[in-house]
Amino acid sequence: MPGPGRTWLLVFVGGVVVASLPLWASRYVVWIVTEILVWGMFATSFNLVYGYTGMLSFGHSALFGLGMYAFAFSSQAIPVLPVDLGIGLLGGGLGALALGVVAVRVRGHGFAIVTLVGASILYTLAVKFKSVSGGDDGLVFAVPGLGYLARLGMQREAEVLYIVLPVTVAVYVLFDRLVHGRLGLAFRLLRDNEQRAEFLGYDATALKLMAFAISGLIAGLSGALYSVSTGYASVDFLHWILSADAIVLTFLGGVGTVLGPIVGSIVLIFVKDALSSLLRDIYPILMGCLVIAIVMYFPRGVVGTVMRRLNAGSTARP
Amino acid sequence: MVTLDVVVLHALDGLVFGLILALLAVGLSLAFGLLDILNVAHGAVYMLGAVLAWFLVSRLGSIWWAVVVVPLVLGLVGLLTERFLLRPLRGNLDLTILVTFGLMMILQHATKMVFGSAPQMVPLPIDRHVGLFGFQYPVYRIVLALVAAAVICGLTLFLRRARYGKWILAVKQERELALSLGIPALVVQTVTFGIALALAGLAGVLAAPIVSVDHEMGLNIIISAFIIVIVGGLGDLWGSVVVAAAIGILENLFVLVMDPSLAKALVFAAVGAIVMLRPAGLFAHGLERSLR
Numbered sequence: 001m002p003g004p005g006r007t008w009l010l011v012f013v014g015g016v017v018v019a020s021l022p023l024w025a026s027r028y029v030v031w032i033v034t035e036i037l038v039w040g041m042f043a044t045s046f047n048l049v050y051g052y053t054g055m056l057s058f059g060h061s062a063l064f065g066l067g068m069y070a071f072a073f074s075s076q077a078i079p080v081l082p083v084d085l086g087i088g089l090l091g092g093g094l095g096a097l098a099l100g101v102v103a104v105r106v107r108g109h110g111f112a113i114v115t116l117v118g119a120s121i122l123y124t125l126a127v128k129f130k131s132v133s134g135g136d137d138g139l140v141f142a143v144p145g146l147g148y149l150a151r152l153g154m155q156r157e158a159e160v161l162y163i164v165l166p167v168t169v170a171v172y173v174l175f176d177r178l179v180h181g182r183l184g185l186a187f188r189l190l191r192d193n194e195q196r197a198e199f200l201g202y203d204a205t206a207l208k209l210m211a212f213a214i215s216g217l218i219a220g221l222s223g224a225l226y227s228v229s230t231g232y233a234s235v236d237f238l239h240w241i242l243s244a245d246a247i248v249l250t251f252l253g254g255v256g257t258v259l260g261p262i263v264g265s266i267v268l269i270f271v272k273d274a275l276s277s278l279l280r281d282i283y284p285i286l287m288g289c290l291v292i293a294i295v296m297y298f299p300r301g302v303v304g305t306v307m308r309r310l311n312a313g314s315t316a317r318p
Numbered sequence: 319m320v321t322l323d324v325v326v327l328h329a330l331d332g333l334v335f336g337l338i339l340a341l342l343a344v345g346l347s348l349a350f351g352l353l354d355i356l357n358v359a360h361g362a363v364y365m366l367g368a369v370l371a372w373f374l375v376s377r378l379g380s381i382w383w384a385v386v387v388v389p390l391v392l393g394l395v396g397l398l399t400e401r402f403l404l405r406p407l408r409g410n411l412d413l414t415i416l417v418t419f420g421l422m423m424i425l426q427h428a429t430k431m432v433f434g435s436a437p438q439m440v441p442l443p444i445d446r447h448v449g450l451f452g453f454q455y456p457v458y459r460i461v462l463a464l465v466a467a468a469v470i471c472g473l474t475l476f477l478r479r480a481r482y483g484k485w486i487l488a489v490k491q492e493r494e495l496a497l498s499l500g501i502p503a504l505v506v507q508t509v510t511f512g513i514a515l516a517l518a519g520l521a522g523v524l525a526a527p528i529v530s531v532d533h534e535m536g537l538n539i540i541i542s543a544f545i546i547v548i549v550g551g552l553g554d555l556w557g558s559v560v561v562a563a564a565i566g567i568l569e570n571l572f573v574l575v576m577d578p579s580l581a582k583a584l585v586f587a588a589v590g591a592i593v594m595l596r597p598a599g600l601f602a603h604g605l606e607r608s609l610r
Contacts, residue, residue: 056412102590106548112356112415113544114590120541121586128579241537244419251416285431288423295416296406 007176007258015169022158030157031229032273036265037168038225043249043261044175045092045218050247051256052179053211054191058243059099059115060219062122065238067092067220069126072139072233081145085167085224092220093213095122100212104205116240123238138234143227160229167225171218176258178214187211219246248287251294254303263302323453328570330450334459334528336566337466341521342539343546343558344470345514350547351554352490352510353400354409359422361540363392363515367522368531369429372440375526381443384523385465389516396515400508422536430533437532462524469520470559473513477555486510545589 018037021030042064049055070091074084103114126133133139146159178184189197190207198204227233236242246261253264271290275283298305342364349355357363370391371384399421407413444461447454477483488496489503497503529535546565550557565585572581 050412056415110548113548117541117545117586117589121583121590124579124583124586128577128583244423247416247419282431284423284427288420288427291420291423292403292417295413295420296403299413 008173010259011169011172011176015165018161018165022155022161027155027157030155030161032269034157034161034164034229036262036269037164038222038229039245039249039269040262040265041168041171041222041225042219043246043253043265044171044258045215045222046243046246047250047255047257047261048175048179048187048215048218049211051250051260052184052191053187053208054194055104055208055212056112056247057103057115057212057215058112058240058247059103059119060215060246061238061240061242062099062115062119063092063095063216063219064223064226064242065122065126065235066095067223068227068233068237069133069139069223070220071224071227072141075141075144075227079142079144081143081163081228084144085221085228088224088227089217089221092223093217095220096213096216097209100209100216104208104212116243119238119240119243123235123240126235126238133235134233136234136236138232138236140232143231146228163228164225167221171221172258172262175218179258183210248291248294250301251291251299252301254301254305254307255299257301257303257307260301260303267302323451325571325574326451327453327455328574329567330455331459332567332570333563334463334566335525335570336563337463337470338521338525339539339542339546339566340470340559340562341466341517341524342543343550343562344473344555345517346543346547347550347555347558349511349514352486353404353507354411355400355404355414355511356411356418357514358415358418358540359425360418360514360518360543361536361538362422362425363395363518363536364522364525364539365531365533365536366425366429367392367519368440368526368529368535369433369438369522369533370519371523371526372438372531373433375440381440381523381527384526385520388523389520392519393512393516396512397508399515400511404511405504405507426533426536433533435533437530440526440531442527458527462528465524466521469517473517474555482506541586545586549589549592 018033021033025033042060045063046057046060049057067088071084071088074087078084078087099115099118103111103118106114127135145163146156179187186197186202186207189200189202190204190211194204197207223237226237249264249268250261251264252267253262254260268287271286272283275286294301300308342360346357346360349357349360367388370388371381374384374387375381403417403421404414407417442456442458444456444458446457448457448460449455450460477486485496485501485506488499488501489506493503542565546558546561550559550561568588569581569585572584576584
């Protein structure tokens with residue numbers, strides 16, 4: 001059955017399976033799955049602006065990093081987990097607003113470059129002010145909220161999973177509602193034909209900024225969640241190369257589909273894991289080849305291709 | 319002590335480096351203006367030029383071979399890349415960004431695998447100084463500047479006068495008509511991308527003796543190159559040159575009074591301001607003006 005019903009079913013089933021993991025899977029698997037969820041969320045933030053609104057952004061690493069650091073600082077000041085996560089979320093969103101205000105004004109493909117430059121400035125400044133950011137050694141801090149369940153005998157990885165999982169599911173549900181709602185429709189109109197959107201009376205700049213800001217919230221949250229899982233923040237995550245990860249994941253899984261980024265995340269992390277025994281440098285080379293191969297032969301990604309096959313003959317859009 | 323000759327010295331160094339940036343930016347601009355290709359791998363090609371120059375110098379002893387051979391080799395790489403990786407994308411800019419990004423990852427890490435990650439130094443081929451404005455300035459940098467300037471001027475003249483330049487304009491503006499007149503549009507595209515990469519390679523070779531050569535040197539310079547192309551006006555070749563020189567000089571001057579990373583950040587911020595004021599770039603007349 002095509003349509004949103006199937007997405008929700010998959011999310012529900014997936015959520016239940018993942019939630020049961022600590023009962024039967026190893027700590028390593030639990031940790032890997034947590035990574036998949038976090039990076040999947042990060043890729044989703046990119047998917048919102050690129051897959052649904054048509055803006056290619058290299059700046060998402062900045063938003064991830066801002067969320068991560070906002071969470072780190074706020075954890076040390078106010079050790080209440082939900083508050084800190086909220087601050088991480090806001091860090092990403094505000095960063096996106098600041099960067100977006102400049103970036104959305106550039107016509108066409110300059111947007112990608114401006115976001116790239118913005119992320120670079122932030123990275124350069126963060127490296128420079130090492131006393132604040134910890135440089136590439138990073139900051140190590142205690143994550144608030146962890147430890148409660150540990151006292152009941154639960155392992156750390158499981159605790160982290162039970163924080164990350166509900167947040168991720170909530171974000172996906174909201175994301176699905178967003179892109180299938182009126183605002184999502186406006187974003188997609190912008191992606192497909194910006195001129196027509198303007199003729200119809202939509203304020204393209206304001207819409208783009210909104211998409212970018214929401215995307216920033218999600219990216220910031222994923223940065224904060226990553227910190228939850230590692231207790232660590234470093235400027236390495238501000239480097240623009242991280243944005244590329246989000247792009248690859250999204251393309252791999254399927255641009256413009258709700259579940260695409262997480263599928264991409266699953267695939268790539270398995271690939272990474274399988275290759276980790278090989279020479280360390282082979283992995284980026286293979287990733288480069290993978291990107292080229294996907295772009296040239298499977299531009300719709302895994303989910304996109306699957307949906308195409310399943311919907312063959314129907315005119316419904318995902 | 320910041321005296322006048324220190325300022326002039328830094329400005330000159332900045333101008334020299336700006337010309338290197340200009341070589342990069344011209345290639346990038348050409349690829350973008352004509353082919354709708356945003357070549358993220360441009361910095362990696364520059365790096366490859368420098369690394370190959372180092373390799374040839376350590377084997378053959380002279381960099382002047384590299385100045386000729388390396389751009390030709392990289393130009394060939396450009397031809398092959400356009401023909402097999404980029405042409406199938408049919409001008410979809412987002413996809414070219416992704417493909418060239420993949421290419422960048424491959425080039426960078428393959429270089430790391432083959433040559434290692436330790437930075438290398440290439441000895442100055444001309445280790446003399448000459449009296450200039452009252453102090454001694456390295457001859458090599460002057461030669462570098464002259465070579466870069468000559469190549470840029472030569473290229474621009476060629477594009478303006480020779481038929482090839484007209485062909486580029488024709489393919490860009492009226493592709494069907496150009497094809498029906500017998501202009502080999504596909505060949506023009508391929509060769510132009512080859513030229514762009516050759517320029518990047520040349521920049522790398524020339525820069526090798528004055529910078530530290532390692533597999534990551536492309537990452538930072540690509541950002542400057544993108545900035546130049548955007549601020550100069552996408553597709554406008556002389557605009558890129560002017561902005562490149564300006565950025566080179568300004569960054570070197572800022573370094574006199576502040577930390578290098580702050581200087582960089584300031585230059586980037588200035589770019590942000592310019593982009594907000596004139597989103598199409600400072601000299602946004604595009605490829606047409608360069609080639610007319």
